Amino acid sequence: MGHGEELVIADGHFPTHQFNDTVVRADGLSVADMLDAILPLLELDAYDPAPVITMEAVEGDSLDPKVEGSYAAAIERHSDLNPKISRLERFAFYDRVEKAHAVVATGDLNKYANIILKKGVTPV
Numbered sequence: 001m002g003h004g005e006e007l008v009i010a011d012g013h014f015p016t017h018q019f020n021d022t023v024v025r026a027d028g029l030s031v032a033d034m035l036d037a038i039l040p041l042l043e044l045d046a047y048d049p050a051p052v053i054t055m056e057a058v059e060g061d062s063l064d065p066k067v068e069g070s071y072a073a074a075i076e077r078h079s080d081l082n083p084k085i086s087r088l089e090r091f092a093f094y095d096r097v098e099k100a101h102a103v104v105a106t107g108d109l110n111k112y113a114n115i116i117l118k119k120g121v122t123p124v
Helices: 031-038 065-078 090-099
Strands: 006-010 023-026 052-055 086-088 102-106 115-118
Touching: 006 031, 006 090, 031 065, 031 102, 031 115, 052 065, 052 090, 086 090, 090 115
Parallel strands: 006 102, 023 102, 052 086
Antiparallel strands: 006 115, 052 115
16 A cells, blocks of 8 residues: 555445455454554554544434544554544445555444544655
């Protein structure tokens, strides 16, 4: 991946192959596990005000704050940047997934557990 490219970590409900041809399977892991594995190796984009994005809940549905809380904790553990997590409307999120470098498909069963990470410049 080059800087500015995006990586999607998807939950087990996400139709990964419908939106991107480059899918890596990680069925036995949660999205939070993948963040702990990937973030020590992936520098977040310091030039983008929203390098970490999750999906907004559909009207009438709700987000589980523990899910985003676990993501924020992983980001804080592994990123000096520690950006605020942004949210995108469902179909705008799908559009981003189509343009992403790759999707990691996890077995996470939490609703709205999908996240996009924008890669920055790797420090020397």
